[in-house]
Amino acid sequence: MSAAVAPAPAALEGAIARVNRTLATHAGAVELDSVSAEGSVRMRFTGMCAGCLLRPVTLERIVAPELRRVAGVTTVAAPGARVSPQALERLGRLPGRLSSARQDRQTSTEGGDL
């Protein structure tokens, strides 16, 4: 499936900067690895996020919802943050300020197979 609109680099950079303000509270960060023609965004965790067991939670609850607000982004994935459908379902049931995550995810994370 082709993206209707290719993600604008500036918009992606802005979203990543907003995410990183949150992750900085844990001395972690994400950086952009690649964007495909279909709008699949691949991120890389750095700092204290690198190797953290909670990367799937961070990706699903903080990183992916923010990036999916950028027009043209269809999926968001990162090495070390890939989990099972059952785990995704549980993450989607978490309450919190990013409650739109579940709805976003249903249309976007199936391609996050890293």
Next chain:
Amino acid sequence: MIDGLFVFDHVIHVYDMDDANLRADRPDAESARVQLLESGRRARPPGYMADVDFARRWTIEDVYEMVFVDAPTDMAMAQVVPLFDWYEDLFSPISSQHAMAAAYPDRVLFCGGVDPLYRGLGDALDQLDHQVRELGARSIKFYNGHLPKSWSCDDEQLAYPLYERCRELGIDVLQFHKGTPIGLQDVESLRPVDLQRPARDFPDMQFVVHHLALPYLDELINIASRFQNIHVSLTGVFNYCLVAPRRVQEIVGRLLAEVGSERLLWGSEAALLGSPGPYLDAFMALEIPDDLQDGYGYPPLTRDDRRLILGENFARLMGIDPTAARARIEENAA
């Protein structure tokens, strides 16, 4: 190819475990050979190749048949193991691995091997020059656990000059036997933790860790998940698909979740562990069961994962286009 997927076996060995290659001055040589042969026997299915004498000097024809005729392998890397402790000419000698690559240039790459404790650092550096410039090595293998003394992979005096010379020679994929000592060396000398500093200090180089560094799997996964230039070789892992599939499911599921399939590499360890055919079939049939997906959050093993693990990851490290490589193989076979 298997099910349309390119198979690049990144570690095979043309062994020499013949009596004539055992060091007469080492009383522990025979027990070390027995231990290695036993580990291979245990990793093969019961009765599989039971009539084959593995304690011999394998020929390149033997290994070719095992890897490319009896299994759907497209390409492989013949690796030196610079383990000199019990063998006169290493137990996976330089000459045999090079001969295999020279005989089958469209299918086999040569991985050299050196050790700074063998004949000193100067000799190891000279060997690097020789193996890369003269013999065409595309990667270098290290084995740092020895008796009575080991070296550390983050030793700036012994190890770093080797990495720097590799870099000068255009070699950017370095491979390390970790864990699973071949003999009675201290297992902790083969912990993977000493690869962290090199991975930081040589960010342009790729470090491949073999054998899951067992029993240090937790350490390896932590390191590989933090360092993007650490790659995990699955050598020997899929052999246990036939014996202990649950254990393999747990290991592969965890690696998929915490490291990602883009840095996992298929390796068969033929000839010691037999033809890769049965293990390739077992890997293709391997699934991450629902209870592991549910209870541990491990993702399913997809066709894309298999494609990357079986061949495309190592092809990428070697700068090889799988489609072009396959076409060349078929053209030469016609």
